[in-house]
Amino acid sequence: MQVEDQMGRLVCVKDPPKRIISLVPSQTELLFDLGLDEEIIGITKFCIHPASRFKSTTKIGGTKKLNFPAIRELKPDLIIGNKEENEKLQIEELMNEFPVWMSDISTLEDALEMITQLGSITGKSHRANSICSEILAGFNSLRDDNIVGKSVAYFIWKDPFMIAGKDTFIDSILKHAGFENFSQEMRYPELTLQQLKEAKPDIIMLSSEPYPFKDVHVSEMQGICPGAEVLIVDGEMFSWYGSRLLHTSSYLKTLKGLLK
Helix, strand or coil: CCCCCCCEEEEECCCCCCEECCHHHHHHHHHHEEEEEEEEEEECCCCCCCHHHHHHEEEEEEECCCCCHHHHHHHHEEEEECCCCCCCCHHHHHHHHEEEEEECCCCCCHHHHHHHHHHHHHCCEEEHHHHHHHHHHHHHHCCCCCCCEEEEEEEEEEEECCCCCCCCCCHHHHCCCCCEEEEEEEEECCCCCCHHHHHHHEEEEEECCCCCCCCCHHHHHHCCCCCCCEECCCCCHHHCCCCCCHHHHHHHHHHHHHCC
């Protein structure tokens, strides 16, 4: 069958695919949650959820350093990747040999569309629709005004310091939770500590991934912005756009309860 991916490309896919390789951790978790245990034959070394399947499934390298011989040996009839997380040249090379379906996600709505489309492609529409309904219900329950308008600086990296700006999935999750991203720049701009001090955000979030911020960094930020609330947050809850979203709303509720 011929399907369109989120980059507007038409992809010819076996109906349904029987040998799937996933190149993105959050989408790998989704595929297993859709019930595709037998169909998933290859994942990356970063696809850590679910833990039981991580141990037993063949690894095909990292998200940005794919092992092409391993992929070719597995003979996939569908490879699933993501525009941001995978390298363009590597994906183009794969497209010359295999059907490759690509997601392109910067909002919660994009994520729900991806879940629905992958459910349809893999013959798991009923489960995919159920996941989407549950995710939507969870996010709808977040609507309260106790922190609306509070500005957040969400750090993803150190040396140099980088934050999540506009046109990112993290920004979308912050909005749905009732926060205001203090950054008006696009994507992932660098930010100096002097700029942070001058900006005076209400809240500083230090993500657990991709950079593993620790308590020592909390103390450092608190010294720079003594008026801000500083805390380490679970990066998966803000940046994983698959079935991990089933747990995001409850996490955000707990997080909001910790803030003044």
